[in-house]
Amino acid sequence: MPELPEVTTTVKGLQRVLIGLVITNVWTDIAREVPSLKHFKGTLKETSFYKKFKKEVIGSKITKVERRAKNILIHLSNNKTILIHLKMTGHIIFGEYIFKKKENIWVPSPTERKALFDPFNRFIHVVFSLSNNKQFVFCDARKFGKVTLFETNKSDETTHLFGIGPEPLEESFTFEQFKNQLSKKPAGNIKTVLMDQKIIAGIGNIYSDEMLYNVYRKTKEICSKKSCHGVILRKVVNGRSAHYCSTHQILFN
């Protein structure tokens, strides 16, 4: 469930298991950097993308893993960084996998923990094999996710990160700064602003809902705020479901 906190959890997990390992192979069943988006077709040759990706990644050591907005950044020893965006349903699995050649699929080793056999984990699209004979797997039911590569020292220029706003957990991020950013915006939906990655990084639909009162996907339920008897309603804001209390929250449009 990838917004800032979930991506952070993923990154922390990867830091524990990936640092110092060498990437020995890359397998994928997708042809493009972004499996689905049409607009990447023009700039990236479909079949060549992962060929090149593979070449640049194999043999390098993982030196550092970090998060920027909702992106996972895996820094390599050769001035390359693997960038993974999980989008809606992408997730990462680390474990021991076995490749079934006949069926062209990856399955968890029979000795692996039960969670890896969960049907949710069956949409495997990119597999990185590592020097400890384990695999680091990108799994995504909807194929919205992005797995790509950029030059580490060009992180300020890469289109994948360009223009992303401040990290809310950085010390440099202050209330004053946020207020200043807000004042530049015309009056409008606060939810839209909270989810705008250029204003503040990492907030998505669930957390923006929670910030504005805590009732994500509780449509029709009775408001749980003390002595409030409102009912939770749903309204589409900025193309996404917004949930709010009919009594103690007011919508202006």
Place this chain on the structure above:
DNA sequence: GACAATGTTACAGT
């Protein structure tokens, strides 16, 4: 079958 789903981007319209 209809609808909703954690994200982002292109595009049409105002």
Place this chain on the structure above:
DNA sequence: CACTGTAACATTGT
């Protein structure tokens, strides 16, 4: 130019 709303991406789960 700035902003807004919608469709698209691909697929599953309810």
